[in-house]
Amino acid sequence: MTDLRHATAECTVGEYLAARLEQLGTRHIFGLPGDFNLALIDEMLRAGAVEWVGSTNELNAAYAADGYARIRRGLGVVLTTFGVGELSAVNGVAGSYAESVPVLHVVGMPSRSVDGQLLHHTLADGDFTRFATVAEQVTARVVVLGGERAAEDIDSALEQAVSESRPVYLGVPSDVAVSRVPSRRLARRLRTGVSDADQLASFRSRFRSLLDDAGAEVAVLAGAGVHRGGAEAAMRRIAARSGVSVALQSTAKTLIRPGTRGLLGVYAGAHTDRPETRTRIDEAPLLVLAGVAMTDFLTGFFTHGFSENDAIELGMQGVRVGSVVFDGVTMSDALDVIDAELTARETVEGEGDVESGASGGSGESFSCSSPAGRDRERHATASSESAVPRTDAEGDAPLDHAALWPRLEGWIRPRTTVIAEAGTAFYGAVGMDLPDGCEFLGQPIWSSIGYTIPALLGSLEAAPGREHVLIIGDGSAQLTVQELGTILHRGHAPTIFLLDNDGYTVERLIRSPRAVYQDVHHWDWAALPSALGAPGTRTASVRTIAELERALADADGTAATFIHVVLPRMDAPELLTRIAAGVR
Known part of the structure; x- marks a missing residue:
């Protein structure tokens, strides 16, 4: 060029x-x-x-x-x-x-x-x-x-x-x-991601004072903005510091490696799975909100127990501490400041303590007895089991969400980009523990159904060397599925799980489950790739646990694969059931 x-x-x-x-x-x-x-x-x-x-x-x-x-x-x-x-x-x-x-x-x-x-x-x-x-x-x-x-x-x-x-x-x-x-x-180089030096220095001074006042405990709630700001490395370092607890919004669930010392898990207000996670965030003496979105779905319908006004809030181009705003401070630089101050605190507290200093590094251990090691073992075992077709009564049982998600979790390989559509797909996928190096992409704020098939195209073009898995419902897919033709014609090889629950299950859970507007037309989903001009795509239609496990064994990431998953009309992931009740 x-x-x-x-x-x-x-x-x-x-x-x-x-x-x-x-x-x-x-x-x-x-x-x-x-x-x-x-x-x-x-x-x-x-x-x-x-x-x-x-x-x-x-x-x-x-x-x-x-x-x-x-x-x-x-x-x-x-x-x-x-x-x-x-x-x-x-x-x-x-x-x-x-x-x-x-x-x-x-x-x-x-x-x-x-x-x-x-x-x-x-x-x-x-x-x-x-x-x-x-x-x-x-x-x-x-x-x-x-x-x-x-x-x-x-x-x-x-x-x-x-x-x-x-x-x-x-x-x-x-x-x-x-x-x-x-x-x-x-x-002339474009100026992007450059902080105002004076404002950054003022924030550093203010954070140092707050850190001295807060004592030993600091908590961070991290959202997708950390990813957008290119600040993942700083956040991972912060999570490994002593005296720091980090929880994640669902949109940032792959931000920090499982087994990192300070990682608490996903926070969603009253819908938080672990009581300790909710307590550490809601009652933190010093709370940092890093790139979070305080929307209904991400806060458990506003059941969070902390006050945003009392927290340090990091945005893309500014930091707010109480009523004071530090304009022109980037997310990445703000987190680097926090990391540096936490490091300085560790150094002061650990002086003369050889054992304390030795444990300060990443906070991760990769022996099989560590949480990270156990996580990898669990995924390896689950993946092996999911590849073996079952012949017992359980294997012949119809699929439901309770059976589907643990098997998908065990099958997903490291360094996979997992994309989940708004609805049953997103709230099932958000509960999975993903292996090392995975990325999770969804749209929980805007929640425009049909988003993920075209977003999959964009993701594949952005990172063609990664394995991609898309999980989407039948109603959502009917809006934008024609873009699957573009994906397949450009030679990409994603694995797509089409969850066929006979209509708009999310809406059925909220109101009028038998209303005519909740229905969608039945399509021959397994024939779709061929109709779009890609007859070489691997396809399967699964209704039982055994059929799903056979399909997972064949989906090795080397060829485009389309798996039609038939589920009960009113069945849903447990988290979605709780959220729908909140909407009602």
């Missing part, structure tokens, strides 16, 4: 945007072509800096960009055409905003020369600003490029999207896409 910084004095706006995306590590663009974005797409693809991934519709493209951004820990890009295309993507972009995912929504707009004319893809009123006004509600910023400052405006939009971890809208008129800007600006 061409290095535009040195090859020519100028490049087109489309080429400039593509080069900037490559510098940020974003190599794929998801979207659909339309007459107003064709020139832009041509210019962006000219230098080979980015690859086009065509989706089946704009909503799916937005979901895919979201999944890509989450797994890449960077920027995702969805590219649509003006009006009809961009409005189809709004739901996906809104989900990215709700869940703090950095997505750039690029919109190819009509040429400035026809501004005000009654064009197709408009409301025939001459107003070309209406759709950008819609975007203002679900993005951190709306930028429509003109001619002279196009490069500067692109840089500013990208910096904001990455730094704030929020979607940004970038409108590019077709004539601007081919206009020229200086290439030398590409040598």
